Amino acid sequence: MSSGKLIVLTGPSGVGKGTLVRSLLARHQNLYLSISATTRSPRGGEIDGQDYYFVSVPQFEEMITQENLLEWANYAGNYYGTPRQKVEEKIDQGITVLLEIELVGARKIRETFPTAIRIFILPPSVEELERRLRGRGTEAEEAIARRLERAKEELAASSEFNYTVVNDELEKALEALEELIVNSFLHE
Ligand SMILES: Nc1nc2c(ncn2[C@@H]2O[C@H](COP(=O)(O)OP(=O)(O)O)[C@@H](O)[C@H]2O)c(=O)[nH]1
Numbered sequence: 001m002s003s004g005k006l007i008v009l010t011g012p013s014g015v016g017k018g019t020l021v022r023s024l025l026a027r028h029q030n031l032y033l034s035i036s037a038t039t040r041s042p043r044g045g046e047i048d049g050q051d052y053y054f055v056s057v058p059q060f061e062e063m064i065t066q067e068n069l070l071e072w073a074n075y076a077g078n079y080y081g082t083p084r085q086k087v088e089e090k091i092d093q094g095i096t097v098l099l100e101i102e103l104v105g106a107r108k109i110r111e112t113f114p115t116a117i118r119i120f121i122l123p124p125s126v127e128e129l130e131r132r133l134r135g136r137g138t139e140a141e142e143a144i145a146r147r148l149e150r151a152k153e154e155l156a157a158s159s160e161f162n163y164t165v166v167n168d169e170l171e172k173a174l175e176a177l178e179e180l181i182v183n184s185f186l187h188e
């Protein structure tokens with residue numbers, strides 16, 4: 001059996017990564033989304049072990065020390081990281097794994113997992129990105145400002161990725177992503 005693929009999705013906060021990933025998983029039951037660990041507080045409606053593993057800073061630092069994370073980063077004041085074991089298990093089983101992670105983590109994966117396909121999701125414009133982020137209504141103004149600041153750095157790095165997809169019309173962006181993922185199966 002051949003190994004599963006690793007697909008990395010990165011893009012600024014508010015661009016629609018979560019929305020796109022949810023739709024992809026609904027349409028393709030054979031994809032596995034890695035659940036990250038984070039020290040950020042859960043948002044209303046988020047479930048521990050489903051959206052994230054919500055952990056304390058000492059717990060997260062222990063995961064780093066024990067080398068339990070495939071990659072990790074500090075983003076807008078909180079730690080985020082990919083638990084290693086599950087991802088490796090799924091790939092060994094021939095299952096395609098999605099990581100939805102920020103830029104520092106995606107760069108790390110490029111080094112440690114060079115066969116990963118790294119896709120950057122772009123907004124139609126910075127104005128629209130800001131509208132989506134505010135429209136989501138999940139962050140306080142200070143957190144929005146930090147995310148927008150970080151968005152500029154991330155957008156400037158989009159050319160480092162294997163592919164970019166503009167999330168203007170959701171359905172079109174989904175089709176473009178599906179195409180890239182399906183192609184990754186064909187070009188072994
Ligand atoms: N490096 C890394 N980034 C992650 C991980 N999990 C989530 N992120 C990224 O952390 C950033 C903040 O995530 P979150 O607080 O859920 O906010 P949102 O993306 O605005 O909904 C996003 O860019 C996520 O893609 C992870 O395991 N590793």
Ligand SMILES: Nc1ncnc2c1ncn2[C@@H]1O[C@H](COP(=O)(O)OP(=O)(O)O)[C@@H](O)[C@H]1O
Nearest residue numbers: 013014015016017018019132136167168169170
């Ligand atoms: N193609 C799109 N057109 C308009 N709004 C979108 C589109 N994709 C996502 N959104 C909206 O933008 C907001 C941010 O999307 P979300 O998936 O939470 O982004 P991210 O996970 O990248 O931070 C949400 O309110 C979502 O419904």
